[in-house]
Amino acid sequence: MADQEEEKKEKRGKYGLMELGKGDVIIKRGVLKFPSAPDERPALIGAKCQSCGDVSFPPRVFCPKCGSGDMKEYHFGTFGEIITNTTVYQGGMGIKTPYSVGMVIFPELKDPELTVVSQIVECDPKEVYIGMPVELVIERTRATLFGGIMKMMGMPGEHVVGFKYRPVREGGAK
């Protein structure tokens, strides 16, 4: 009952969560740009090297390609394309099975080597295919093992919140 109330209070938009809930732990600090309006799209936060232009995700302090320390925050990843995927039938990781995971590239960036791995959601896992266009959503990725204990102690840690991709619904890549 209390959970349902909490869910009603949480801020959600068209592209998933707009902020962390009470029991949530972020997958990693500084990698997600939450939307500030319900119809605003989220983005991934990487770093772009001001020297060679290479983008890394998660953001690095030094450019992995050229070693420069001149790195600036870079938002990307709103739209992507699947280059491989699988359906997971045996879990045990706090994620309801079967679920799909895939590797995503970002054709807009023209860098086929910048890839992200995530769950592919809001579709039948069997429908995911190599080449499928996807869009970013921010959602809970898994329930943690000790989440119940953390909740009792009033500390976050029940769920991890991170990035997921789903089939593009409308609009498509700009």
Place this chain on the structure above:
Amino acid sequence: MSKVYVIGAGMTKFGKHDGKNLPWRSLYELGVEAVVDAMKDAGVGPRDINVGYCGCNLGLPNCGQTIFDDVGLMGPKGMPVYNHENACCASLAAFRQAYFDLANEVYDVAVVVGAEKMTAFMGGGLGPLPEMMTSSKGVGGAGSGGALVGSAIQMPEGKMFMADIGVLFTSFFAMVTRRHMHDFGTTEKQIAMISVKNHKHGALNPNAAHRKEVTLEEVLNSRVICDPVHVMEICPVTDGGASVILANEKAVRRFTSHPIEIKAITLSGPIYKGKPLPNCIRATQVAAGQAYEIAGVGPEDIDMVEMHDDSAAFELFTIEDLGFCKRGESGPFVEAGRAGHGGDVVFSPSGGLLSKGHPLGATGCAQLFEIYRQLRGDCGARQVKDAKVGLVHNGGGIASVLEPMVMCIGILAK
């Protein structure tokens, strides 16, 4: 730099040492058994060993000291010990440290041990009681011990564990496999043939957990874990310990006239760029290229490979990444029997991780155990004919670009 040799190896039976399947053993007891076995094999006494290295992930800190102390190696001189965590590659990476210390003559005789208790909560580091909280039931759970640890340690500023995304070893390999099938037409049957071959080898290995042959139909009809990977194409969850003894040129003649030389032992991290398609493992290519150059050999010289087959499909990309055939041709290579006895090279003569299971820290030393014994001609029914040069391939962890976090390649020769 001095040459460095392997002069002995030992291992426990790999299996579930939970008191129900195999006699109960603690993590540390597994390590002790392996070390004592290796010492006997090498003909070394406790006073001969100058330094110890331990590869273990799920034990508590100072795992090596605990094991070596129980053996009686710590002694009055305060033997130095290094502890090494590197996921599935822990003991091979530890072995590499031992190699360099002996090559540089900092020490003369080293013991390396790898041990892991996958069937216990937190790897048994906390003791027997938490074993009841094990999550590692049944096959196909490779790395589930690690996942348990990953999920237990939930820090707000997370490292972005692949586990938090929803990816573990089986889905990692499944994704690379799917792309390999997409790009090269590799079939499920070819992958299943690898499992059949490795289980056939494993049936001849008294230390393997699974000593039953399997048929193609059984493998293809077994439950799908992560499409297209079947449960009988994934290594079982097992506990175990394995150990090797090394000596450099200064010390080796005291113990044996037929030592096995370590020709190369290289280590690579994940290759983040330079891999436009996720259908191979670039870290293997890099580490193997360096190893071949250092050892002065090529794939055509390698008689056998103990590789990291925690998933049967991993053998496909590895055959290509190690240079045994061109990119994309590993499926037909396997189907023609070229990766088994009578072929170009024997992959997984021990039965591999598929038959032995994968106690993370112990795997590296167990691979060395096999190559060492093969080179000595000691492997009985599973002996590789005319074995002269062997290669070990041991990777660990998953980086976000579907590369292992670490890839270690070793070449040993008579």
